[in-house]
Amino acid sequence: MKLNADQKNEVFSLVKQTILYGLSGEPPLEVTSDDEALNQPGACFVTLTLNKQLRGCIGSLQAHEPLIQDIANNAFKAAFQDPRFPPLTEDESEELDIEISILTTPEPMMGCESKQALLEQLVPFEDGLVLSDERHRATYLPSVWKQLPDKEAFVDSLMLKAGMSHWSGTMQCERYYVEAYEAFWSDIE
Template sequence: KLEIDEKKVPKNLREKRATFVTLLKNGEFRGCIGNILPKFPLYKDVINNSLSAAFSDPRFPQLKYAELKELKIEISILTVPKRIIYNDTDDLLAKIKPGDYGIILQSGFFQATFLPDVWKELPKKEDFLTNLSLKAGLAPDAWKNPETEFFYYRTENFTE
């Protein structure tokens, strides 16, 4: 178990922040785990999400030591999400800015998010929201339901 003397951690890294950690192997997606809301100090959230992305992402087998040389890590620090107030789907589409924001979709107990980088793969708003609906375990057109809520956030990204 990793033990860290919190007194030696700089104050700004002890602030509660939400993060996502994305692992890339030879430029290909290898794992991604994170939190939408700040729950833990920044340094702990990065450590926990790094370990989870490497060993607990259900989409991939656990990372092996031999893969480390081919691995790149991206850390995204999220701002606190803000609700998108909209009247109808046209209004929602007008308020969403591709590439600038990550989007959270919430419908009842179902929720999913795409980080801002996902816009590179899904640049059309309708495709983005359809895939986000599917990621949340909902029907592809769930984003059109007027009771579906949306939130946006920005990220500050670091890559190693």
């Protein structure tokens, strides 16, 4: 889904409001929008960076609630429940860069019987990737290509993230795309 200017303003205002509520001890907001497109089922990731360093990133791979609610929930979780980081503080919030990535539905990739076969299909800076094998599963958004532009390094790092030590014959690969939007905390109304 591509957002128009009004929709972008609405979702970034919602992210800021959600984080401010969280900083005051309030739970995630229950929200709806006057814009029916934002009330349709959707999946997103909310990524918070501070001084160009990851500060929180949580999201949904599958649409399971209205997009507007998914944005609110993931903003709250990225700020306060990402297990890699302590909860966000008020001082940090003033310097946040926020990215909202709206995902297409992940689609299975055929011909992933080997890592080499997957590497031949990947499109850097465009593909989001989900790798799963039995109980191991992890994803990288297309934005991760900025840090890992080499296809093999991208896949190896994702496997490590998922706790996979080697490629297996039961590996499943899914590809998705995103529409990503970015705003600085101080620029959000």
